[in-house]
Amino acid sequence: MKKAILYSSLSVVLLSACTNGAQEAGGPEEETEVPDQQEEQPEDETEIETEEEEESSEPADDADEEEVEVEVEPEYEINDVVWTVDPIDDANPQVVLATFDDAPDQHAVEMAETLKENDVPAIFFVNGHFLDTDEEKEMLKEIHNMGFPIGNHTMTHQDLKSISEEEQYEEIIEVSDIVEDIIGERPRFFRAPFGSNTDYSRELVEEEGMILMNWTYGYDWEPEYQDAEALADIMVNTEFLQNGANLLMHDREWTNEALQDIIDGLRDQDYEFVDPELIK
Numbered sequence: 227m228k229k230a231i232l233y234s235s236l237s238v239v240l241l242s243a244c245t246n247g248a249q250e251a252g253g254p255e256e257e258t259e260v261p262d263q264q265e266e267q268p269e270d271e272t273e274i275e276t277e278e279e280e281e282s283s284e285p286a287d288d289a290d291e292e293e294v295e296v297e298v299e300p301e302y303e304i305n306d307v308v309w310t311v312d313p314i315d316d317a318n319p320q321v322v323l324a325t326f327d328d329a330p331d332q333h334a335v336e337m338a339e340t341l342k343e344n345d346v347p348a349i350f351f352v353n354g355h356f357l358d359t360d361e362e363k364e365m366l367k368e369i370h371n372m373g374f375p376i377g378n379h380t381m382t383h384q385d386l387k388s389i390s391e392e393e394q395y396e397e398i399i400e401v402s403d404i405v406e407d408i409i410g411e412r413p414r415f416f417r418a419p420f421g422s423n424t425d426y427s428r429e430l431v432e433e434e435g436m437i438l439m440n441w442t443y444g445y446d447w448e449p450e451y452q453d454a455e456a457l458a459d460i461m462v463n464t465e466f467l468q469n470g471a472n473l474l475m476h477d478r479e480w481t482n483e484a485l486q487d488i489i490d491g492l493r494d495q496d497y498e499f500v501d502p503e504l505i506k
């Protein structure tokens with residue numbers, strides 16, 4: 227009974243998220259080929275590209291840049307029912323995952339700097355409509371160069387359930403293409419606008435080798451929490467704070483202002499911020 231109440235509250239939180247995120251949508255382009263669905267396992271290995279010029283005993287694949295592959299043993303996985311970040315073996319269960327959607331708009335770089343200063347790993351989920359200009363592309367590079375993984379949050383932030391499969395394909399694949407163009411790697415993580423997925427989007431995300439996630443709680447889109455003090459308070463004192471909580475925040479002024487207090491408040495309660503690189 228208690229569980230049922232918790233789940234129904236969670237779905238309210240899920241359904242109401244990202245309501246500020248909707249933006250003017252660009253018209254979908256035509257002539258998109260939808261490839262056949264293929265059964266493909268998500269990759270277990272994480273590739274980390276480094277830009278360091280290091281001597282390697284092996285010849286580089288690419289004449290332009292040297293790739294150093296570092297195998298990271300995954301320690302966590304996303305629970306695809308309640309969206310928590312669960313330890314695989316004996317990893318610390320008392321973790322939270324920090325995520326920021328609808329980036330890079332106005333505050334993402336400053337938020338990344340705050341996170342970096344505090345040694346807090348996080349995922350920035352980006353939209354294609356925030357990657358149109360050179361200035362926006364530069365912001366993405368800055369965030370990536372500070373060490374933050376970039377997630378795919380679709381091109382124009384539409385509800386995937388309201389558009390055709392061809393349009394879903396464009397919404398998802400185009401962002402990965404653009405991100406790869408800018409930072410040299412495709413997103414490993416996917417989060418649908420409004421947490422609204424279709425069978426098709428789930429298949430496509432898996433086929434692309436991305437990890438699909440929603441979130442467990444977030445408040446910064448609700449009018450009463452569009453205030454730094456109120457937001458910092460609820461983010462660390464909510465009943466939904468639990469091991470593996472997947473925290474949804476956005477590129478917003480009040481979230482930016484509240485970020486330091488949110489970090490401190492969660493650490494005061496002995497939560498560690500999980501490194502997304504350790505998630506499979």
Ligand SMILES: [Zn+2]
Binds near residue numbers: 327383419
């Ligand atoms: Zn969003």
